[in-house]
Amino acid sequence: MNRHEVIIIGGGVTGCSIAYHLAARGMKDVAVLERAYLTSGATGRCGAGFRHQWGTKTNCLLAKHAIARLERLAEELDYPGGVEIKQGGYLILAYTPKMEEQFKKNLALQRSLGIDARWVTPREAREIVPFLNTEGLLGATFCAKDGHANPFKVTDAYARAARRLGVKIHTYTEVQDIKIEGSLKTVITSRGTFQAPVVVNAAGGHAAEIGRMVGVDLPVVPERHQILVTEPVEQVLGPMVMSFYHNLYCQQTPHGSFIMGLGDPNEPKEYNVRSSWQFLSQMAQKVVWLLPVLKNVRVVRQWAGVYDMSPDRQPVLGEVPEVPGFYVAAGFSGHGFMIAPMTGQLMAEIILGLPTTLPVDMFSLSRFTTGELFVEPSVV
Amino acid sequence: MEDKTIVCRCEDVTLEEIRQAIAGGARTLDEIKRLKRCGMGPCQGRTCRPLIAGELSRITGQDQASLTLPTFRPPVIPLKLGTLARGGAKNEQA
Ligand SMILES: Cc1cc2nc3c(=O)[nH]c(=O)nc-3n(C[C@H](O)[C@H](O)[C@H](O)COP(=O)(O)OP(=O)(O)OC[C@H]3O[C@@H](n4cnc5c(N)ncnc54)[C@H](O)[C@@H]3O)c2cc1C
Numbered sequence: 451m452n453r454h455e456v457i458i459i460g461g462g463v464t465g466c467s468i469a470y471h472l473a474a475r476g477m478k479d480v481a482v483l484e485r486a487y488l489t490s491g492a493t494g495r496c497g498a499g500f501r502h503q504w505g506t507k508t509n510c511l512l513a514k515h516a517i518a519r520l521e522r523l524a525e526e527l528d529y530p531g532g533v534e535i536k537q538g539g540y541l542i543l544a545y546t547p548k549m550e551e552q553f554k555k556n557l558a559l560q561r562s563l564g565i566d567a568r569w570v571t572p573r574e575a576r577e578i579v580p581f582l583n584t585e586g587l588l589g590a591t592f593c594a595k596d597g598h599a600n601p602f603k604v605t606d607a608y609a610r611a612a613r614r615l616g617v618k619i620h621t622y623t624e625v626q627d628i629k630i631e632g633s634l635k636t637v638i639t640s641r642g643t644f645q646a647p648v649v650v651n652a653a654g655g656h657a658a659e660i661g662r663m664v665g666v667d668l669p670v671v672p673e674r675h676q677i678l679v680t681e682p683v684e685q686v687l688g689p690m691v692m693s694f695y696h697n698l699y700c701q702q703t704p705h706g707s708f709i710m711g712l713g714d715p716n717e718p719k720e721y722n723v724r725s726s727w728q729f730l731s732q733m734a735q736k737v738v739w740l741l742p743v744l745k746n747v748r749v750v751r752q753w754a755g756v757y758d759m760s761p762d763r764q765p766v767l768g769e770v771p772e773v774p775g776f777y778v779a780a781g782f783s784g785h786g787f788m789i790a791p792m793t794g795q796l797m798a799e800i801i802l803g804l805p806t807t808l809p810v811d812m813f814s815l816s817r818f819t820t821g822e823l824f825v826e827p828s829v830v
Numbered sequence: 831m832e833d834k835t836i837v838c839r840c841e842d843v844t845l846e847e848i849r850q851a852i853a854g855g856a857r858t859l860d861e862i863k864r865l866k867r868c869g870m871g872p873c874q875g876r877t878c879r880p881l882i883a884g885e886l887s888r889i890t891g892q893d894q895a896s897l898t899l900p901t902f903r904p905p906v907i908p909l910k911l912g913t914l915a916r917g918g919a920k921n922e923q924a
Pocket residue numbers: 459460461462463464465483484485486487488489490491492493494495496497498499500623624625626652653654655656675676677711754755756757758779780782783784785786787788789
C-alpha cells in the first residue's frame with residue numbers, strides 16, 4: 451500500500467503542473483498516476499499554442515499570467531535547452547461584420563488589461579504574412595506576444611522539477627476504481643493500491659470516468675480534434691494564423707515544420723483518436739487556399755486527440771462539494787495547454803487553502819446547477 | 831557504436847542523445863520519440879526505430895521483441911498539401 455498526502459490522476463501538462471506547484475509550496479508527499487506515458491493524452495497531441503487574445507477579463511488575465519510564466523519557464527524549472535517558445539504572434543482573421551465587431555470589442559478589453567493587441571487591415575496582415583490570401587478578409591487582430599511551445603518539453607520540465615522536490619510519478623499505472631472511507635480515498639490501479647485524503651482528477655478526456663468512480667457526474671465529454679505536421683522547411687511563417695470562419699489554425703514551429711488543425715462542428719461526442727482521410731483533404735484544401743505557398747510542402751504525419759469539452763467550454767477547477775477532498779481540474783475545451791502554469795498554481799492554492807492569485811469562483815462545478823455559465827465569445 | 835553516431839538521420843539525433851534520454855528515465859520508444867523527435871522525420875522512424883530499440887533493450891535489459899512500437903501514423907509516404915488539396919494523391923506522384 452502506498453500512502454500519500456495527495457494523489458493526482460493524469461500525467462498531462464495539467465497533472466504535472468499541479469504536482470510541481472504543490473511541491474513548490476511544501477506539499478511534497480504527492481503521487482501522480484498516469485495510465486501510459488507522460489503527455490500520452492491531449493497534451494502530447496496538441497497544437498501547444500498560447501494567446502492573450504480572449505474575449506473575457508477572466509481568460510485574458512489567466513492567459514496573461516500563464517504566458518508570462520511560460521516565457522520564463524526554463525529558468526523557473528531549471529530546464530536546460532528550454533521549452534522551444536516561439537512568440538511570432540497570433541493573427542486572428544475576421545471575415546464577417548459580426549466577427550469584426552466582436553474582435554474590436556475583445557481588443558478594447560485586452561488593451562484595458564495591458565495586453566498589446568491591435569487591429570490590422572488586410573494590407574497590414576500581408577506585411578505580417580506576405581503570402582496570405584486576403585480575398586474576403588475584412589481585417590484581423592494581432593498580438594505579437596502570442597505564440598507556441600513544445601508540449602512534451604513543458605510537461606517534462608514540470609515533471610522533472612516535481613520529482614526533484616520529492617513527487618513520485620508512476621507511469622503505465624491505470625486508475626481502475628476509487629473507494630472512499632471517511633476522508634481516506636483508496637485508489638485501485640493496474641499496479642497496486644494507493645491511498646490519500648486528497649485526490650485530484652486531471653484525467654483530461656477521461657475525467658468523467660474518474661468522476662463516476664466516486665459517484666460524481668462531471669459534464670466533461672471527449673471530442674476528437676485532428677491535426678497534422680509537415681516536413682520542416684525554411685522559416686517563412688511568423689505568427690500562428692487562426693480563422694474561426696474556416697475553423698482552422700496553422701503555425702510553423704522553430705523546428706521548421708508546419709502544424710495545423712481543423713475543428714469539425716459535426717464531430718460526435720465520443721472518445722476517438724483515429725485520424726481520417728477526409729480531414730487530410732479538407733485541411734489541405736483550406737490551408738492551400740489561405741496560404742498558397744504551402745502547396746509544395748509535404749505532410750509527414752497526421753493524428754488526433756480529444757478536447758475535454760465542458761458545456762460552456764471553460765474548465766472546471768476546484769473541490770467537488772459532495773466529496774470533500776476530491777478535486778477536479780478538467781474540461782479545458784481546447785485551451786488547457788496555455789493556461790497550465792496557472793492551473794497548477796491555482797489548484798495548489800485551492801488544495802492548500804491559500805488565497806488564490808486570481809479569482810476562481812467562475813470555474814466551480816456548481817455553475818452548471820445554478821446556471822451561471824461562463825460565456826467566452828472567443829473560442830475555436 | 832560511437833556516441834556521436836547519428837541514429838536518426840531525418841532529425842539528426844545522435845546515439846548520445848538517445849542514451850541521455852534513457853539515463854533520464856525513458857523506458858519506452860514512445861517516450862524517447864517525444865523528447866528527442868527521433869521517429870518524427872519524413873521516414874517516420876523506419877530507419878532509426880530498430881537502432882533505438884536495440885539500444886533501449888541493451889541498456890535496460892528489456893527484450894527487444896517485447897518493446898511496444900509507437901503508432902504508425904498516416905500518410906504512409908509524405909504527400910504534398912497541394913496534391914491532397916486537389917483530392918488526388920492516389921495515382922499521382924507525391
Ligand atoms: C488537436 C488538439 C490541438 C490542441 N491545441 C491546443 C492549443 O493550441 N493550445 C492549447 O492551450 N490547448 C490546445 N489543446 C488542448 C490541450 O491539449 C489540452 O487542454 C491540455 O493538454 C490538457 O491537459 P491535461 O493534462 O488536462 O489533459 P491530458 O493531456 O489529456 O492528460 C490527461 C492524462 O490522464 C491520463 N488518464 C486518463 N485516464 C486515466 C486513468 N484511468 N488512470 C490514469 N491516468 C489516466 C491520460 O492518459 C492522460 O495522459 C489541443 C488539443 C488537441 C486535441
